[in-house]
Amino acid sequence: MSGSVNSGYERLFDIPIGPQHPALKEPALITLKVEGEHVVGVGLDVSYNHRGIEKAAEYRTYVQNLYLIERICGICNVAHTLTFTQCVEGVQLKDAPERAKMLRVLVEELARIHSHLLWLGVAAHEIGFDTFFMYIWLDREVSLDLMEAFTGNRITSAYNIIGGVRRDLTPEITAKIRKGMDRLEERAKFYRKIVETEKTVISRTQSIGILPPEDAIRLSAVGPTLRASGIKIDARADDPYAAHASVPFNVITCDGCDSFSRILVRIDEIVESINIIRYCLEHLPSGPIINRLPRRVPAGEFISRVEAPRGELMHYLRSDGSDKPYRYKVKTPTISNLPSLVHMLSSKGRYVVNIADVPVILASIDPCFSCTARLEKNIGTYGKS
Amino acid sequence: MSIIWEAYRQLFRPKSTEKYPFGNREEVSLPDGFRGKMILNRESCIGCTLCEKDCPSGAIVIIVDAKGKRPTFFLDRCMFCGQCQESCPKKCISYSKEFENAAYDRKSLEVR
Incomplete structure (x- = not known):
């Protein structure tokens, strides 16, 4: 009651x-x-x-777990594998090479673009604006094609592996990504203009679902939901992982606190991700892409956090010296x-x-x-x- | 209002839908790194069974024949993650662009 x-x-x-x-x-x-x-x-x-993934992870080796953890979420699969590999590398006190770290950021941002475009389409569909939904999902194909060309698969990319990344960037893929980013930037700006001017979107989202900043902090909201309440919290900026410490970017916030500002934050994050990808392509360090690590992981524990497209994602690993985790714990952004x-x-x-x-x-x-x-x-x- | 103009402009653009499977099959373009049905080079395989140990979905079974231990891939269990290719010390597993792997018979889904 x-x-x-x-x-x-x-x-x-x-x-x-x-x-x-x-x-x-x-x-x-x-x-x-x-x-x-x-x-x-x-x-x-x-x-x-409930799929029992945490328990299933205890019965598989670290190499096999990589693909189990990837399937926790199809859309944020890059964020999940990144967090898992960081946990395993953290327990071993080893690090991925600099080039691999930059490539991880690149693929992570590519996944963020397609996740945000997917969400934007779903939001347009929930509003009842299916024309918008169709155009957004058509442009999402640009980012998915880039994922397929670079990693070998549209969604479950299997790109991050323990100790580094699987594939290196070739000049052809670089040219393809640059071309795709130009197209996506143009479209993202066009979508922002539509969202700001279209009456259907404004009347269905403005002043709907208000979350004041003090309540957002009290209820521990994460990700774009939190940033749309005007609070500048982003795991990429506050606790830089991979190569985020060397990649400059703005944490996007909006003061609207409603569903409308959540749309704007996500569209602006798409543009910001495009800029990050361009920076990564220009400043990609040379060197190896993988640092081979032993299959057995020494006893220890590690917590890793990553800014997934939906918000802060946290994984906890406890190892007992064998080639299987003793305990694995996942906290996804939605639960927060x-x-x-x-x-x-x-x-x-x-x-x-x-x-x-x-x-x-x-x-x-x-x-x-x-x-x-x-x-x-x-x-x-x-x-x- | 701009979405109406966008929808109007779309009338004069080529259709984005690829006519699969009834259109021209050659138009379905797959990138070079695509992971389709795998190919095993039986000559360079040394039977180390690393691929079987690392397979996350149990799709690889080692069968002993005249040449020694050789892997058999069951495509109905495979999820095309590419770990066997990564683990193989002799790099004798590769992926083709063959993606139409539906079959009536399970026997035809084995790659030896």
Whole structure:
């Protein structure tokens, strides 16, 4: 029962959304308690897709785990393998070569571009603006083709390996990436113009899903959700990993605190990623791309964090001296954003959430429930406990 | 309003959809580093079984024949990660651009 209802009469209804629902791309149960059109309580259950990846990781060697960890999330697969390889290298107190670090940044940013374009298309689809969705996904093909040409696969790239990277940059691929970046930059600027001027987008997203900066920090939001509330936190800038310490870039923020500013932050991050990729291509150091490491990892523990497209991703590794991890723990960005999502979905005082706004707010945090399903717990102000 | 002009302009541009599988097969372009069906060079294989140990999906089974230990790849279990190519000390595993690997019979999905 929600504590925030001050109505004189009881006319509260439960609306379950999910576990299977056309508005959701993944199984999750969102129980809305509504009073008329207004959402007054939310219950979230995201544990429908528990795959037991952490336990499975304990039965595989580090080399095999690379591909298991890659499949935690299809879209952020580069971020997951990067975090895993950093954990294994960290326990061994070894480092990847400088050229490999720069190439890791390059592929990571390429993955960020296609993740943000995917999200932008999904957001346009949730708004009901399918023309926009089709054009965005057409341009996403540019970044996917570059991924395929460079790493050998569109999504699960298998690019980062323990001790370095798998493939070196050839002059043909460099020329292809430069050409693709020019096209993507032009399109990203065009999309920003459309988002700023198109009435459909503005009326469906502005002042919807408000997350004030103090609540964003209190509820430990991460990634673009946090940066759209005007807070400058980015793991690439605060705790530089790979070659991020030597690559200059701006942390994109927006003061709008609503779903509209989350769109703007992500479009600006695409442009920023394009600039990072251009910098990497120009300042790529020469040298080896892999530093071969032993298969057995000494006993120890390591925490690595990476700014995945959806926010800060954290992996924990504990090794016992064998060739298999003793314990592996993954914290995906979506789990950090769920308390903020519940906050945004609940009407409080003058801030009201209509049922029609729920898909937009839900999409605005870029949820990935399948990566998150590591807990059997109901989150929210209302629902089964 | 600019999206309307964009949609209007698209009418005069070539279609982005590739006509697969009913169009011209040669138009389906795959990059050079693509990981399709693998090719095993049986002559240079030394039977070290490293590929079997590293395969994350158990798609490689070592079979002993007249020449000694040689890997057999089961494509129905393979996820085309490329680790066997990476682990092979003699570099005798390579990937072709053959991606149409659907089959009625499991036997035809074995690469020896």
